[in-house]
Amino acid sequence: MSEYSVESMSAAIETAKEAAMSAIKNTADLSSLRALSAELNKKDSPLNSFKSEMGNLSSVDDKRAVGQLLNAATSEIAVALEDRSIEFADSEIAARIERESLDLTELLVSRRRGHSHIVTQATQRLEDVFIGLGFQIAEGPEVETDFYNFEALNMPKSHPARSEFDTMFLEYGETNSILLRTHTSPVQIRVMKSWKPPIYAIMPGRVFRRDTPDATHMPVFHQIEGLVIDRGITFAHLAGTIESFTKAFFGSEFTSRLRPSFFPFTEPSAEFDIRRADGEWIELGGCGMVHPNVLTSGGIDPEEFSGFAFGFGIDRMAKERHKVEDIREMYTNDLRFLRQF
Ligand code: PHE
Numbered sequence: 150m151s152e153y154s155v156e157s158m159s160a161a162i163e164t165a166k167e168a169a170m171s172a173i174k175n176t177a178d179l180s181s182l183r184a185l186s187a188e189l190n191k192k193d194s195p196l197n198s199f200k201s202e203m204g205n206l207s208s209v210d211d212k213r214a215v216g217q218l219l220n221a222a223t224s225e226i227a228v229a230l231e232d233r234s235i236e237f238a239d240s241e242i243a244a245r246i247e248r249e250s251l252d253l254t255e256l257l258v259s260r261r262r263g264h265s266h267i268v269t270q271a272t273q274r275l276e277d278v279f280i281g282l283g284f285q286i287a288e289g290p291e292v293e294t295d296f297y298n299f300e301a302l303n304m305p306k307s308h309p310a311r312s313e314f315d316t317m318f319l320e321y322g323e324t325n326s327i328l329l330r331t332h333t334s335p336v337q338i339r340v341m342k343s344w345k346p347p348i349y350a351i352m353p354g355r356v357f358r359r360d361t362p363d364a365t366h367m368p369v370f371h372q373i374e375g376l377v378i379d380r381g382i383t384f385a386h387l388a389g390t391i392e393s394f395t396k397a398f399f400g401s402e403f404t405s406r407l408r409p410s411f412f413p414f415t416e417p418s419a420e421f422d423i424r425r426a427d428g429e430w431i432e433l434g435g436c437g438m439v440h441p442n443v444l445t446s447g448g449i450d451p452e453e454f455s456g457f458a459f460g461f462g463i464d465r466m467a468k469e470r471h472k473v474e475d476i477r478e479m480y481t482n483d484l485r486f487l488r489q490f
Contacts, residue, residue, distance in 0.1 A: 153202060153205040153206055154211075155206070155211045155214055155215060158199065158202070158203070158206070158215050158218075159214075159215065159218055161199070162196065162199055162215070162218050162219055162222050163222075165195040165196050165199070165222070166196070166222040166225065166226065168195070169189055169195075169196065169226050169229075170225075170226065170229055172185055173185060173226070173229045173230060173233050174229075174233070176233060178237060179234065179237040179238070179241070182230070182233055182234055182237060185230075186230050189226060189230075196219065196222060196223060196226070199215070199219055200219065203215050203216060203219070264490075266479075266487065267467040267470075267471055267473075267479065267490045268371055268463055268464055268467050268479065270467070270490070271463050271466050271467040271470065272353050272371065272373070272463055274398065275351070275353065275373050275398065275463065275466075276351065276353065278394060278397045278398045279351045279375070279394070281397065282349075282390070282393060282394065282397070283349050284349045284350060284351045284375070285349060285350050285351075286350070286351055286352070286353070287336060287339070287340045287344075287350045287351070287352045288336065288352060288353070288354060289330075289333070289335060289336035289339045289352065289354065290330075291329060291330055291354065291355055291356075291357070292319065292327060292328070292329060292330070293327075293328055293329070293330040293335050294326060294327060294328075295325065295326050295327075295328065297330075297335035297338050297339065298316075298328055298330050298331060298332075298334075298335045299311055300446075301335070301338040301443065301446035301447070302334055302335065302337075302338065302413060302414040302443055302446070303413045303414050303440050303442045303443050303446075304413045304414070308413060310412075310413050314331040314332070314358060315331070315358040315359040315360060316328050316329075316331050316358070316359070317329045317357050317358070317359055317368075329356075329357035330354075330356055330357065331356060331357065331358050332356050332372060332374075332460060333352050333353070333354050333356060333372040333373065333374035333460055334374055334414060334458070334460060336352035336354065336374055337352070337374060337376045337414075337439075337443070337447065337458055338443070338446055338447050340352065340376060340447075341376075341378065341444070341446075341447025341448060341449050342447055342448050346378045346379055346380075346449060346454050346456075347377075347378065347379040347380075348376055348377065348378040348379070348456070349376075349377050349379075350375070350376045350377075351373055351374065351375050351376075352373065352374040352375075352376070353371065353372070353373040353374075353463065354371065354372065354373075354374075355369060355370070355371055356369075356370060356371065356372050357369055358370075362477050363477075364474065364475045364476060364477070365465075365476055366476070367464065367476055367477065367479075367480060369480075370462055370463075370464045371462065371463040371464050372434075372460050372461065372462055372463060373460070373461060373463055374458065374459070374460045375390075375436075375457075375458060375459045375460070376439070376456065376457075376458045377390070377456050377457050377458075378439065378444070378449060378454050378455075378456035379454065379455075379456065380453065380454060380455075381455070382438075382454075382455045382456050382457060383438075383455070384417070384438060384457070386457060387407075387436060387437070387438065387457035387459070388407060390457070390459075391405050391407070391421050391436065391459065392404070392405050395423050399423060400426075402425075402426040403423050403424060403425065403426070404423070404424045405421055405422065405423050405424070405433075406421065406422050406424065406430070407419035407420070407421050407436070408420045408421075408422065410435060410437075412435055412437055413440070414437075414439070414440050414443045414458070415435075415436065415437025415438055415439060415440055415443075415457075415458060416437060416438060416440045416441075417437055417438060418435065418436070418437035419435070419436050419437055420432060420434070420435055420436075421433050421434060421435070421436055421459070421461075431469065433461045433462075433465075433466075434459060434460050434461025434462065435459065435460055435461070436457065436458065436459035436460070437457065437458065437459075438455065438456070438457050439455070439456040439457060439458050444456070464476060464479065467479070471489075471490055
């Protein structure tokens, strides 16, 4: 009986393989793995030496059995070497990413953002609604001439209605010729002069009247003016526009009404009110058919075109909407008040 039996060689191969496998597992880095790999592939390495020893086996069957075992052990070791080297490569990449990465994030203490004043918010909502109804926005100067603020609006120098406006005049040019506009109606004339009919315009802006501030009045406030000039415009168009606006802006539960009134620049004239769901009427502004003299001042032929105009206060609407008790609060710039909305 030779000392080379299938059993003893198989056991030796298994032991050599286990030794190689645990050595692979224990390598600490790529270079020691490479050294180990060279060691295992050497001609006289334990596993390779079995190749020559195999010749000592007596039967072909024994040789084949040991040969297969040897091949299996060799390829198992080759796979383990490859796997281990991939592991090192991966952790090498991870370590490098870790080493070279930059933290580009920055901690910012969040800033408190401001918001528009409630009068600006109301103006923007009004503009949105009228743009939706097909209107365009126009603006005019806050410092006006007597011509645009009064004369062109059918209020000649002697007209008694002028005194109702509590005008603030500037000490500039001829006495009482330059003023802070008392309403946005002068922008009607400017639009008529620079646009061509059909005109569908709204004109928001700041206006001024000599008034002592109280809970419902300020010497500086805001109005929005509307002007429509086209062929065949009637009072029905005015009433319909006011009603559509009321529903679009305040909600479908609101309705509007017109009451006879007087303005020098419209004929006939009306005041318009809106009715809340609870039945209460709120006065909103003035309106009417544009007076023929006003069309003429604006360079428009009253025989060819007709139109209507309306104007109302924006501050009152913001006050109503946000349930502000005292309109003066809106202009004292107290952040505790402003931040509420
Ligand atoms: N301008 C008028 C006012 O300030 C309002 C108004 C505008 C009336 C347009 C009729 C037509 O009171």
